[in-house]
Amino acid sequence: MKIIQQITIITPFLLVLSAIIILFFLPSKRRMSARVSVIATLFTFFLSLGMLGYYVVAGHSQVVYIGIHWGSIWLDPLSLIMWVFVSGISVLVHMYSVRYMVEEPNYTRFFALLDLMTAIILFMVSAADLVTLLVAWFFVGVVLYFLLGHDTNRPAAGRYAFWTQITYRAGDLPLWFAAFVLIKTYHSISLPVIFAQIRINPHLHTFWGLSIPELVAFLLAFAAFARSAQFLLHGWLPYTMDGPTPVSALMHAGIVNAGGFLFNRFAPVFEYAGGALHMAFIVGLVTAIIGSAMMLIQNDVKRSLGYSTMGQMGFMVMECGVGAFPLAIFHLIAHGFFKGSMFLGAGNVIGEARAHDGVPPDSIYTAIVERRPAKPSRLPWLAAAALTILVPAAVLSLSHFFVSSGLLYEQGVVILLFFGWVTGAQALFATHKMTHTNPWRLMGGILGSFVLIVIGYTLISHYFSSFLYPHDVSQKLYAAASINAFAFDTLVIFLAFLFVGGWALTFFADSSGWWDRVDKGGWRGAYLSMYALLSRELYVNDLYARLTQLLLVFSHRLNILLRWC
Amino acid sequence: MDILVWIMAGTLLPWFPLSWIFNKLLASAPGFWAQALAILVFPQLGLLLLIYSGAWQALPVGLDSNLRGVALFTAVFYAFRAASTREVQVWARLMTTSGLALTWLLHGQNLDPLTLQSFALAWSIPGALMLVWAGLLEQRMGGAYLGLRGGLTTVLPRLSALITLTALAASATPIFPTFFILLHVVKALPLAWIPGGLLVLLLWGWAVGRFLQDLLFGIYRGELLEDLTVGGTWLGGLVLGLFAVGGIFWGGAWIMN
Structure with missing residues (x-):
């Protein structure tokens, strides 16, 4: 021992x-x-x-x-x-x-x-104690500043290292507050001791109208948002690319995942904080959508990877929001290794692009990346629609049913399955649009891969959950994240119609060109406005820069007024 | 008599608006060594005056909310002003004033006078060191003003390393004692006041971020400068190292008591 x-x-x-x-x-x-x-x-x-x-x-x-x-x-x-x-x-x-x-x-x-x-x-x-956690949490931001600013000859490196540092510092504050609420309430800095006391009577103490676990959970969620680049606290992440590539890899593969870790470390607190989990779900969802949208319009490989990380972090926080805490850890590990390899390979990709500037005349590349008008598919549209919508739903539900049928009754699992369905259907839809000499074979290959991925992911995540939370913590977290059954069912049905309707619209618009005939130019204007908004990163960084400038001017005037004393 | 004690204590252990006199006194000290000495001694004198006149003991336990508000305001106000400061001496004075003001918030924590004086000293040490580095920088560059000629790390690597570490110590970075003192101060505050205490931490982060940006980054365009000697660097490093080690061992002794 x-x-x-x-x-x-x-x-x-x-x-x-x-x-x-x-x-x-x-x-x-x-x-x-x-x-x-x-x-x-x-x-x-x-x-x-x-x-x-x-x-x-x-x-x-x-x-x-x-x-x-x-x-x-x-x-x-x-x-x-x-x-x-x-x-x-x-x-x-x-x-x-x-x-x-x-x-x-x-x-x-x-x-x-x-x-x-x-x-x-x-x-x-x-x-295992709050002081060690605070010291380490704080220190990560400090060391990261010097790693990102490794090349001191570049003022941009310093500027973006500073953005990271100040966002991290802003995120430190709710963690400090949460730590002191716990220390003052439970008179201990030991996490196991605090968690044990919370389990005995979670709602014993209240502050500002909230029970202590609820208040602490909200604060912890905010700390996690800053570390994991959630929307409005994300501006620093794409610009960390100005640091050396290995630091970008470490950053995107490891450090940025701290939010997911924080949720899991304080899982015993979140068991009693449904409101904080719902907030996390919404923030994660918005971040996932905005991160993915930003990623699509980037023409810089590394910045595109940065926004991709933002989207993935949104998804990770969303997983926590539905109560799937172990899945968030599994996600951050899988994403970490994947994104690490992408970053470490980014230099080679850039070098390769410099050596061969011609875009490869590959049909998949042409259809997905260049988004040239797809030729009509050779698959009958009814068969394609059925495969696209029904197959992912069947595969996802059956795989979960065989691994752990009880989980299918949890709202969080349904939401995740729903997103799996949307993603799978989207992949199949994209495949359907590709031209190929043998479309059935292509679709068969994609379907086979999809089934393998889903079964593998389901099995691994199930056993991973059992390992990480051997007791009934997972069920408690799912229960905490649940909402009213009627509202939940309405939401799922509405979203299902929204997605299916969106696909149908895209499909018909692409295949028959009727949208071009109906649209009189108004849509193009809206599209360009949206593009401009996204390309300026929704003006979030500009807003912060302006606010900072104003505060600095005020501070400077105070200094002059008081003659620098 | 009482009023005189309070005025003197509020000046030496800075408390707004008397903190203005504290800064003016520091600025008027002849030479950087005298300024460094003054920043170490003044708060100690203030504390001794408070303790031995009985004024410290006469304060209501944990301070009443008005007094607490003034102390916290002083810390926030000076940290906010430090964010727009580029002159190293002024930055050091403002940051130290901000930190020292927090000493008032430790009232009612049953700390013996020696511990209380050590707390004040922990805020003064980085300030004193920074004033010395600023003096040495001024000797080499004609002025210790950052941002005009960036990239000092390439031309003065040893001195800029010491300035960087001292700036981190002044802004309550772990593992320096200032970090643990801040933990102690925040713990001493009532829950509703904690966000105010944490605002100081955010402003220090902002101030030190801008300070380091001006100090370290950019391409230096100027004449060659003579860096600090190796011996001087080791001495400065040793003081900072001992300060940090003190933070780990000494900070832990009272953090949760």
Whole structure:
């Protein structure tokens, strides 16, 4: 038992040690510092894997104390999965950076900061007390500032690092407030102790007309929104691309997921806070839609990936909003590895595009990316419509029914299935529009892939949920996120008609061209206005910039009035 | 007599509007060493005066809401003003004033005089260090004004590293003691007042963000400058390192008591 505690402490501190060694003893030894950094990260990754393996065998959580008053690590499934995920991503980023950053100045400092950042994230995801969580949460923003601003010759790097820092700081405030509400109410900084007290009597204390779990849940949700770039707090995310590519990868694959982690860490609080979950659902939905729309109009690969991350984060928060907390963790891991590989490959894509500027004459590319008018499909439209609408619904429902039939009665699962249905149907609809020598074979291939993905995802997410929340927490979270049955059914039916109607409109407009005959130019104007609005990023950043400018002018005038004293 | 004690204490341990005199006194000290010494000593004198005159003990426990409001306003007001400041000396004074004003909010926490003085000292140390770095910067550049010639990190890497770390210490960044003191101050506030306390944190984040942006980023276009010596850098680093280590060990001792 004692050796496990020692390994627990060593795991994150190993990277702190490597950062100190690089900064103080190897500042001019570039190759050696990179080697030390990569080896330390690899060790951390293997130690994390070992700890996860130990938990699977031993099967119980424990808290390891580093300091007397604060500084503790919670070895529970959530911490251990996050440790493996974060250190895994960090290993990839480290190895990639060894060559990618070789011509950059401050090479050794870069590796020291990467090590420090990984260590802090490990502390953050495993903090068992509120002070450790606050320290690590705060420190992530500070170290990220220096990583994003690595190239000090570029004022833009500094500007966007500052945007990130100030958004993070704004997000720190609700977390601080939530922490102090909990500390003052339950007279403890220990998370397990606080959660145990909340379970005993969740609505014992109230403040500002809300029960303490409800108030804390709202505050935590706001903190998560800032970290995970939800709408109105998203302006910094697409501009983090001005940092080095490995930092973008670490940022989009790991750091930005902190919101999803925060929801899961405080799941015992959200069990009693349906209102906060509903808010999270709406904010996540809006973010997912706006992020995806922004992504579509970008002509810069990296910024497009940035908005794609925003959309994915919206979806992740939405999952939390419907009570599917473990799914959010599964999502952030899958998205992390996917987006990490995309970023690390972005440089190659850009290089390739520079070498070969011709757009590949591929039919799929032409249909999806260039959006040239699709030729009439060879599939009969009735068959295509049936496949598009019915097949995803059947596949999704059956797979969930066989894995865990009880879940089908949860509103959160229905909502997620609904989105799965929309996404699947959209993919099939796009396939239907493609021209191919054998459309049935193409559709068959896509359907086969879809079935495999759904079954795999359902199985993995189900067993993942059981691992992460072995007790009945998942059901409680779904119950907390539920709304009135009549309102829910009305909403689902309305949305189903909306989507099907949208597809039908697009289908007929594309195939017969009647829309062009009906439209007298008004639609084009609206379309262009919408495009201009989106291309200016809804003027959110401009608004903040103007507001900041006004405040600075006011501050400056005060200083002049008081003669700088 | 009482009024005189309050005026002197409010001046030395800054409290708006007497904080204006505190800043004026600091600014009028001859040379940066004298300014650094003054920023360390004045708040200590203010606290000693309060404690040994019995005025501190005479205050209502936890301060009444008006007094608390004035202390919090002082912290917010000076942090807000620091955001638009580009002169390093002025920035250091305003940020330190903002931090020191929070010491008033620790009334009623049953802290012994030594701990209370240590808290005030923890806000003064980054301020004093920053005034020294500003003086050294002024000696090299003719003025410690940021934003005119950016990219100082390329021409003065050692001095700008120390300035950066000191700015972080002044703005309550973990693991410096100021961070833990801020935790303690926020804990001392009634729940409804906590958002006000946290506003200070946001403004410090804004002020330090702008400060570092002007200090670190951009291409330096000017004559070559002589950086701080290696010995001087190690000495400055040692002071900041000890300050940070103190934050970890000392901060933990009282954070939840």
